[in-house]
Amino acid sequence: MEAAPFWRNQCRSHSERNRRLQDRPSRASRAADRIRHDQAKPGHRLDRPSGRVSLLIPKARSAATTSRRSTFLRHDEDPTMSEPQREPYLLRREPYYCPVGNEIDVFEAAHAVRMPVMLKGPTGCGKSRFVAHMAWRLGKPLITVACHEDMTASDLVGRFLIDRDGTRWQDGPLTLAARLGALCYLDEVVEARQDTTVVIHPLTDHRRVLPLDKKGEVVEAHPDFQLVISYNPGYQSLTKDLKTSTRQRFGGMVFGYPPAAIEAEIVRHESGVSLVLAERLVQMAERSRNLKGHGLDEGISTRLLVYAGQLITQGVSPLEACRMALVRPLTDDPDMLDTLDAALTTLFGSPP
Ligand SMILES: Nc1ncnc2c1ncn2[C@@H]1O[C@H](COP(=O)(O)OP(=O)(O)OP(=O)(O)O)[C@@H](O)[C@H]1O
Numbered sequence: 424m425e426a427a428p429f430w431r432n433q434c435r436s437h438s439e440r441n442r443r444l445q446d447r448p449s450r451a452s453r454a455a456d457r458i459r460h461d462q463a464k465p466g467h468r469l470d471r472p473s474g475r476v477s478l479l480i481p482k483a484r485s486a487a488t489t490s491r492r493s494t495f496l497r498h499d500e501d502p503t504m505s506e507p508q509r510e511p512y513l514l515r516r517e518p519y520y521c522p523v524g525n526e527i528d529v530f531e532a533a534h535a536v537r538m539p540v541m542l543k544g545p546t547g548c549g550k551s552r553f554v555a556h557m558a559w560r561l562g563k564p565l566i567t568v569a570c571h572e573d574m575t576a577s578d579l580v581g582r583f584l585i586d587r588d589g590t591r592w593q594d595g596p597l598t599l600a601a602r603l604g605a606l607c608y609l610d611e612v613v614e615a616r617q618d619t620t621v622v623i624h625p626l627t628d629h630r631r632v633l634p635l636d637k638k639g640e641v642v643e644a645h646p647d648f649q650l651v652i653s654y655n656p657g658y659q660s661l662t663k664d665l666k667t668s669t670r671q672r673f674g675g676m677v678f679g680y681p682p683a684a685i686e687a688e689i690v691r692h693e694s695g696v697s698l699v700l701a702e703r704l705v706q707m708a709e710r711s712r713n714l715k716g717h718g719l720d721e722g723i724s725t726r727l728l729v730y731a732g733q734l735i736t737q738g739v740s741p742l743e744a745c746r747m748a749l750v751r752p753l754t755d756d757p758d759m760l761d762t763l764d765a766a767l768t769t770l771f772g773s774p775p
C-alpha cells in the first residue's frame with residue numbers, strides 16, 4: 424500500500440516535517456520555474472529573480488521569513504492545505520433547493536471546467552440558496568463574502584496583522600478559497616468598488632493565480648477553486664456596475680421568480696403551510712410583480728412569501744401575516760399600500 428503523504432501523518436514532529444520539506448528543492452524549483460514562466464509579463468512583480476521556492480509550514484512561518492520575499496506556493500506542495508482546513512467550510516446538510524430548469528446541470532458543466540459564474544436575478548429568488556446547494560452537491564467548501572462599497576482589496580486578499588508575537592499575515596476570504604479549493608461566492612459584487620473587484624482578474628482567466636503584492640507571494644489557485652458572483656441587475660446606480668473586463672471573465676446564469684407551481688411548493692416546504700395556502704400567497708406575489716415599473720421597483724420575492732408562510736404557521740392570521748411580510752416591506756407610498764392591501768383583502772379576506 425502506498426504511504427500517506429508525509430504532512431498528513433499527525434505523529435511526525437514539525438522539525439521532521441521541516442527537514443523533509445527542505446529535502447525537496449528540485450520539485451519546488453520546477454514549480455517556481457513554471458509559475459515564473461507563466462507570469463513573466465510586463466508589470467508582474469518578481470522580487471527575487473533567482474527564484475528559489477520557499478516552502479513554509481505554519482510553525483516555520485514568521486514575519487522575518489515572509490514579509491519581503493517572493494514565495495511561490497503550489498496547492499499540492501503547501502502542507503498547510505489539508506482536509507481539516509476545508510472542514511469548517513463544508514456543508515453538512517443538503518440545503519433545500521427546488522430546481523426551476525436545467526440550472527444544476529449547467530452549473531455542474533461550468534464547474535467541471537472551473538468557469539467563473541455570475542448569477543443575476545431579483546432579490547430573494549434563490550441565487551444564494553442555489554450556490555449553497557451546488558457547493559453541497561459538488562462536495563466543495565463554500566466561502567461567502569457579502570460585498571459592500573467600503574470593502575477594500577485587502578479585505579478580500581488579506582493583510583498583515585500585528586500581535587504580541589510580531590507581524591503575521593492573515594489570508595482574506597478570496598485567498599483562503601483559492602488555497603483550499605473552495606467555491607468563493609461574492610454576493611452583491613456590484614456593491615464593491617471597481618478598483619476592489621479587479622483583484623479577481625488574474626484568478627478568473629487562464630492564469631488562475633492571486634498575486635499578494637504586500638506579501639510578495641503569488642498563490643496558484645487550487646484545481647477545485649471556482650469563483651461565483653451574484654447581483655441584482657437594475658437595482659444599482661450607474662456608478663455601481665461591473666467593468667466590461669470583469670464581466671467578460673464570467674459565464675452568466677439568469678434567475679427569476681420560479682413558475683407558480685414550483686414557487687408554491689417551495690413556500691410549502693420552507694414554511695410548513697398547506698399547498699392551498701402557499702398557492703394563494705404566490706397569487707398575491709404575482710399581482711405585485713405585475714406592478715413592477717408601475718409604482719413598485721420589484722414585486723414580492725419568494726423570500727417574503729416564505730416569511731409570510733412562517734408567520735402563518737406561528738398562528739398569525741393570513742391577512743395579518745401578509746400585511747406584515749408581503750406588503751409593508753415593499754413600499755412607503757400610501758397609494759401603492761392601499762392597492763396592495765385591497766389585493767390582500769380579495770385573496771385573504773375570507774379564511775382559505
Ligand atoms: N429554487 C428554490 N429552492 C428552494 N428555496 C428557494 C428557491 N428560490 C427561493 N427560495 C427561498 O427563497 C429564499 C431566498 O432565497 P435567496 O436568499 O437564495 O435569494 P437571493 O436570490 O440570494 O436574494 P438576494 O439577491 O437578496 O441575496 C430562500 O431562503 C429560500 O427559502
Ligand SMILES: [Mg+2]
Binds near residue numbers: 550551552610
Ligand atoms: Mg443572496
